[in-house]
Amino acid sequence: MFRIAIIGGGISGLSAAFRLEQVRREGADVRYTLFESSDRLGGVMRTERVEGCLIEAGPDSFLSEKQSAAELCRELGIADQLVGSNDAHRRTYILVKGRLVEMPDGLQFMVPTKLWPTITTPLFSFGTKLRMAREFFARPHTANGDESAAAFVERHFGLEVVDRLADPLLAGIYGGSAERLSVRAVLPRFLDMEARYGSLSRAMLAAMKKRPLAANGPRPIFTSMKDGMQQLVEAVVAQLDPDAIRTGTRIQALGREDGEWVIAAAGVAGDVRRYEKFDRVIIATPAYIAAGLLRSAEPRLAGVLEATNYSSSVTVALGYAAAGYDGRGAKQDDGFGFLVPRSEGKRLLACTFVHNKFPHRAPDDRLLLRVFLGGSHDPDVLQIPDEEILRIVSVELRQILGLTAEPLFSRIYRWERSMAQYEVGHLERVAEIERLRAGLPGLALAGNAYRGIGVPDCIKSGVDAAAEALRS
Ligand SMILES: Cc1cc2nc3c(=O)[nH]c(=O)nc-3n(C[C@H](O)[C@H](O)[C@H](O)COP(=O)(O)OP(=O)(O)OC[C@H]3O[C@@H](n4cnc5c(N)ncnc54)[C@H](O)[C@@H]3O)c2cc1C
Numbered sequence: 001m002f003r004i005a006i007i008g009g010g011i012s013g014l015s016a017a018f019r020l021e022q023v024r025r026e027g028a029d030v031r032y033t034l035f036e037s038s039d040r041l042g043g044v045m046r047t048e049r050v051e052g053c054l055i056e057a058g059p060d061s062f063l064s065e066k067q068s069a070a071e072l073c074r075e076l077g078i079a080d081q082l083v084g085s086n087d088a089h090r091r092t093y094i095l096v097k098g099r100l101v102e103m104p105d106g107l108q109f110m111v112p113t114k115l116w117p118t119i120t121t122p123l124f125s126f127g128t129k130l131r132m133a134r135e136f137f138a139r140p141h142t143a144n145g146d147e148s149a150a151a152f153v154e155r156h157f158g159l160e161v162v163d164r165l166a167d168p169l170l171a172g173i174y175g176g177s178a179e180r181l182s183v184r185a186v187l188p189r190f191l192d193m194e195a196r197y198g199s200l201s202r203a204m205l206a207a208m209k210k211r212p213l214a215a216n217g218p219r220p221i222f223t224s225m226k227d228g229m230q231q232l233v234e235a236v237v238a239q240l241d242p243d244a245i246r247t248g249t250r251i252q253a254l255g256r257e258d259g260e261w262v263i264a265a266a267g268v269a270g271d272v273r274r275y276e277k278f279d280r281v282i283i284a285t286p287a288y289i290a291a292g293l294l295r296s297a298e299p300r301l302a303g304v305l306e307a308t309n310y311s312s313s314v315t316v317a318l319g320y321a322a323a324g325y326d327g328r329g330a331k332q333d334d335g336f337g338f339l340v341p342r343s344e345g346k347r348l349l350a351c352t353f354v355h356n357k358f359p360h361r362a363p364d365d366r367l368l369l370r371v372f373l374g375g376s377h378d379p380d381v382l383q384i385p386d387e388e389i390l391r392i393v394s395v396e397l398r399q400i401l402g403l404t405a406e407p408l409f410s411r412i413y414r415w416e417r418s419m420a421q422y423e424v425g426h427l428e429r430v431a432e433i434e435r436l437r438a439g440l441p442g443l444a445l446a447g448n449a450y451r452g453i454g455v456p457d458c459i460k461s462g463v464d465a466a467a468e469a470l471r472s
C-alpha cells in the first residue's frame with residue numbers, strides 16, 4: 001500500500017486527491033489522506049445564496065481558454081453545468097478623473113488593435129495615442145533578464161497606459177502592482193510577441209488573423225458553474241473516499257524518518273497532536289505555510305518558499321432592489337463592471353456588475369454588485385471593521401456611480417495573504433524551489449504560488465503534483 005498525504009483542501013489539493021482517487025479506482029494500490037485545517041473544503045472557493053442571489057466570496061469564474069478546469073468538469077460528469085459569461089454585455093469601464101470611461105473596442109488586455117476606437121477614446125491623452133501609433137513600428141527586441149510589468153508596458157505605450165490599464169488589470173488578477181510583478185511570469189506571451197514582432201499591436205493583429213474561427217462563434221471569455229464555483233468543489237468532494245478526508249486537522253510540521261514522511265497533525269485548537277507516516281506528501285497550501293512545515297526537513301527550501309510575497313483582499317457583495325437602484329441615479333449599470341486606477345485615490349480597486357456578467361446570478365428584480373478592496377498597496381484594509389468597510393464602499397459607489405440606494409443586503413469576505421505575488425525574479429525562484437524540492441524524495445508542491453494563480457492553473461498544479469507523487 002502506497003500512502004500519500006495531501007495537505008490543504010483548496011481546489012489545488014482537491015484536484016490532486018481526485019486524480020489519486022481515479023488511479024485508485026483503476027486498481028492502483030494507493031491510499032490518500034487529505035488534511036484540511038478549516039472545517040470546510042474549497043479554500044478561497046466559496047459560494048453563498050442570499051435572497052435569491054448567487055454570491056461568490058472568492059473566484060467567480062475562470063478563463064475559458066485555459067482548459068484544465070473544463071477538463072476536470074468533464075471528468076466529474078458536470079460539463080453540462082458550465083456557463084459562459086454574457087459576452088454581449090462585455091464592456092468594462094475605467095475610472096478616469098472621476099468619470100467612468102469605456103475601454104475602447106479592440107483593446108486586447110492593454111494592446112490596441114483597432115484604429116478608430118483608439119483614436120476617439122477619451123481613455124488616453126493625445127500623447128499616449130501618438131505613442132501607440134509609434135509602437136506599431138517598433139522593431140523586434142529580446143529583453144535580457146526579467147523586468148517589471150510596468151517597465152515593459154511603459155516601454156511600449158507609456159506611463160499613462162501603465163496607470164490606467166496595466167496596473168488596474170493586474171491588480172484585478174493578482175491583487176498586485178505592475179511595478180513589482182514580473183513581466184516574464186505574468187505577461188510571457190507579450191514577451192514572445194516583442195521578441196518576434198517588436199510591436200505588440202502588430203503581433204496581436206497577426207495572432208488574431210491566425211486564430212481559427214470556432215464553429216459556434218467565439219468562446220465566452222469567462223466560464224463559471226451554474227450554481228457557482230463551489231459546485232465544482234462539491235462535485236470533486238462527492239467523488240472522494242469520505243474516510244480519506246480530514247477537515248478540522250491542521251498539519252503543524254513535517255519530518256523525514258527512515259525514508260518515510262512523518263506528519264504532525266493537530267485539531268484546530270492545537271489540542272491532540274498525532275503523528276502519522278506516509279510514503280509521499282503533496283503540500284497544497286500557500287507557500288508561506290509550506291515553508292513553516294518544511295523548516296526542519298529542508299530549511300533552504302523553506303527559505304525560498306517564504307520569499308514569495310502574498311497580498312490580501314476583501315470582497316464585498318451588495319444586493320439592491322432593481323427599482324430602487326434605477327431610481328437613484330446610478331450612472332452606469334451596463335457592462336461587466338469597472339476598474340479604478342490607483343491614481344484616482346480611491347480604496348475600491350474594482351467592481352463587478354454580477355447580474356450582467358453571468359446569467360441567473362440575481363432574480364430579475366435584483367441587482368448584484370461585487371467590489372474589491374485591498375491588494376498589495378492596501379494591506380490595512382483587512383483590519384477595518386465591517387461597518388467602516390460598508391461606509392467606504394457606499395461613499396465611493398456614490399461618488400463613482402452616483403448610487404445612493406441602500407443595499408438590501410451585504411456580505412463581506414476577508415482573504416488574508418491569499419494571492420501569491422509573482423514579483424520580478426519569480427521564475428528563477430520557482431526554478432530554485434523545483435531544484436531543492438527534487439532533492440527531497442516523495443515531496444510535491446501545488447497551489448497558486450508557482451506556475452499560475454487562476455483556478456485552472458491551480459487544478460493543473462494539483463493534477464501534476466499527484467502525477468509527481470505517483471512517479472517519484
Ligand atoms: C478574492 C479572490 C478572487 C479570485 N478570483 C479568481 C477568479 O475569478 N478566477 C480565477 O481563476 N482565480 C481567481 N482567484 C484565484 C484562485 O481562486 C486561487 O488562486 C485558488 O483558488 C487557490 O486555490 P488553492 O487550493 O491553491 O489555495 P487555497 O484555496 O488557499 O487553499 C489552501 C487550503 O489549505 C488549507 N491549509 C492551510 N494551512 C494548512 C495546514 N497547516 N494544514 C492543513 N490545511 C491547511 C487552507 O485552510 C485552505 O483551505 C481569486 C482568489 C481570491 C482570493
